[in-house]
Amino acid sequence: MPVQVNIRHLKEKEAHLRGELPVAELDLENKDELIHARRPLRYELTAQKIGGAILARGRLELTLDCECARCLKPFAHRILLEQWTAHLPLEGPEKTPVKEDMADLTPYLREDILLEFPQHPLCGADCAGLPNRAKESKTKGGRPAEDSSAWSALNRLKF
Numbered sequence: 496m497p498v499q500v501n502i503r504h505l506k507e508k509e510a511h512l513r514g515e516l517p518v519a520e521l522d523l524e525n526k527d528e529l530i531h532a533r534r535p536l537r538y539e540l541t542a543q544k545i546g547g548a549i550l551a552r553g554r555l556e557l558t559l560d561c562e563c564a565r566c567l568k569p570f571a572h573r574i575l576l577e578q579w580t581a582h583l584p585l586e587g588p589e590k591t592p593v594k595e596d597m598a599d600l601t602p603y604l605r606e607d608i609l610l611e612f613p614q615h616p617l618c619g620a621d622c623a624g625l626p627n628r629a630k631e632s633k634t635k636g637g638r639p640a641e642d643s644s645a646w647s648a649l650n651r652l653k654f
Contacts, residue, residue: 496520500542500549502593507614509543512553512600523603531560531617536608540579540600544586549583551590551600553587557608561616565624574611581607 497520500510515535519622523532540553562569581603583591591598 497599498538498604499597499599499601500551501596502544502549502598503596504628505542505544505549509541512538512540512542516539516604518557518599520601521608523605523609525612527612527616528566529562530612532557534558536604538604542600547584547586549585549598550584551581551603553579553580555579555604555608558610561613562651563622564615565617565622567625568618568622570618571617572613572616574608576607576611579604579607602650 496513496516498514499518500512504510515537517535518532521536525532528601534557537556538553540551542551544550544551555574557571557574559574560569561572583598583600583603585591585593585598606640
């Protein structure tokens with residue numbers, strides 16, 4: 496069920512919205528194989544009508560299931576927007592769609608959540624990645640072999 500607010504009720508007083516939104520409602524199509532949105536979005540919002548617009552403010556929280564881009568270890572990444580704010584005009588060219596006195600906040604929640612997705616998910620800043628097996632095979636007795644460097648062939652060139 497989308498997060499909606501009744502505009503007529505906002506004329507009298509502000510609305511308080513609290514709950515969980517299933518991730519399927521957010522339609523978070525993500526092309527990144529390392530990020531999976533499976534858990535619901537938790538929200539605590541206050542909406543009020545100010546002039547010809549709705550001002551929505553509150554807190555959004557979503558936990559993503561990710562895989563580290565370096566070592567492929569699974570980890571949870573928490574998106575927390577403590578002071579989320581949206582100004583939704585009810586008039587003009589960019590007005591918020593209203594259906595039967597209900598304004599849907601879901602597209603605005605979705606947009607800001609997507610902007611917070613990690614670009615390059617890492618389990619930790621100090622993650623060293625997968626063990627480099629290619630380097631290990633090129634060593635002799637714990638010391639690197641002479642031609643283990645990609646630059647070694649260039650270093651042997653005589654000009």
